[in-house]
Amino acid sequence: MVDQMNPAALEAPPTPRQMRKARAQLKFLDGTASQSQLIRRRYKSNPMAMFGLYLLCLIYFTAIFAGFLAPHSASSTSADHAYQPPQAVHFTLEDGFFIHPTESSTDIETLQRVFVEDPDVKIPLTFFATGDEYQLLGFIPADVHFFGTVDPDQRLYLLGADRAGADLLSLILYGGQISLSLGLIGVAVSLVLGIVIGGISGYFGGLTDTIIQRVIEFIMSIPTLPLWLGLAAAIPPRWGITETYFAITMILSLLGWTGMARVIRGRVLQSRGEDYILAAKLDGASHGRIILRHMMPSFVSHIIASMSLAVPAMILAETSLSFLGLGLRAPAISWGVLLQDSQNLQVVANAPWLLMPALAVVLTVIAFNFVGDGLRDAADPYGK
Incomplete structure (x- = not known):
């Protein structure tokens, strides 16, 4: 009878999700939470970072399932509907x-x-x-x-048609497959080069570090756009879509690893004097194991944040090269290729919907920047 009069006794028991959330809150308060849990909690508390993450997931979802979401195929055209308005x-x-x-x-x-x-x-x-x-x-x-x-x-034609009468919405969805994947592959290659070269430079130091840093400074001193244009112009026009795609990816990767290498070099220089690194050396661990298994985990969150900020730079680079006609070419479909028609001001004045691929680029870059800023703030050990 007493329990029936007690309002607390009538409350429903906590759900498993509420219990997990309470345990995570206790770990955060008493300082026993792991680094990944702390980063995840800081990231979730950033509304702009979460918005960028959701937007990025939506963009990649539409690119992966472009064939299902697009009203028409990429090769479907109609001459009677050339420059059809939305x-x-x-x-x-x-x-x-x-x-x-x-x-x-x-x-x-x-x-x-x-x-x-x-x-x-x-x-x-x-x-x-x-x-x-x-x-x-x-x-x-x-x-x-x-x-x-x-x-x-x-x-x-929800977004209008291009000069061949192809549905622009379908082309944008299909174009995202190349533009978005090229950015991820390019950053992945740059990451491998940055880890290897930057890790060697910071770990060994001395003459090795001096030579590698002078090479990096020389590459970074070259104007980026003219160098991209020169290398992209060297691609034979007879190459197919696949060969040109991988060539553009390698060009962007070979020129984009320098910033990543400097970040990793600085982190390795900072951690190579720690006691646990000395203990690993005395234990007989190889140089590669020390760099990859002992040093890398301590700043992997910063690498992820740097990668998320490097992907939009790769996408903008591909878009710029393709827009200028020196990157991917038709019949390849990317956002830069779709924007080639926008070079004619008269066409843009009569068919302004041809600029819609630029909106896809802007939204992707903004989403990546939100995610990158959120990861950087969440991985900062001195952040609030």
């Missing part, structure tokens, strides 16, 4: 979502193509529509798209 989606309770077909004509005074909607005809839209065939994840044949027209022969 179509408006309409909705009624009776018909649901639909669009009106457009008819093109030439303006006699301006000699420009004008698209006029036919309000008497409705093209229904549906989810999980059957359309162009594609390879899901690169090896699974499929023809179902997340959304599209009920009639597969009808075209859908």
Whole structure:
């Protein structure tokens, strides 16, 4: 009877998730939490960093499943819809979502193509529509798209069309596969070079450190853009998409490892005099084991933060080279290749939707910068 009168006795027992959260809170307060737990907690307390992480996950999700999310395939074109402006989606309770077909004509005074909607005809839209065939994840044949027209022969241009009549939204989704993967691969190669060369420079010091640092300073003193242009122009035009892709990746990687190498060198110089490093040497550990197994874990969080800030630089570099016509070339699809049509100011004035790939680049770079800043602040041992 007493327990029934006690309000605390009527409360539900804590859930397993609440118990785990309480234990993590106790570890954080009494100082027994691990470094990864502290970094994770600091990172989650940063709203901009979490926003960047969610946005980045969304961007990579759309790139991985581009074939499913895109209304059309990357090679689907229609000459009758060249420079088609974005179509408006309409909705009624009776018909649901639909669009009106457009008819093109030439303006006699301006000699420009004008698209006029036919309000008497409705093209229904549906989810999980059957359309162009594609390879899901690169090896699974499929023809179902997340959304599209009920009639597969009808075209859908939510973001307009390019000069070939290809759907710009589909091209942006497919272009993200190359632009985003190139940034990750380029940073991965730069990371390997930075760890090896920077670790050797900081660990051995002396003449080895002097020679490596002079080489790094020489590479960093060369103007970046002219060097990129010169190396990219040396790529034979007859090379295919795959060869050009890997060539551009190697060019960006071979020129982007210097900053990473200097960061790692400074960290190795800072930690090589610690007692645990001396103990590892006296125990007979090899130089490679000391660098990789004893030194690297102490500043791996800073390396991750540096990598997250280096990826957008790689993406911008590829976009710049492809925009100038010295990187990837059509029929390859990347955000830089899609922006090549924007070089003509007259075309941009008449079809401003061709600048939409630049918005994808901006959102990706902002997301990476938010994530990188959040990781850097969370990994700072002197941060609050």
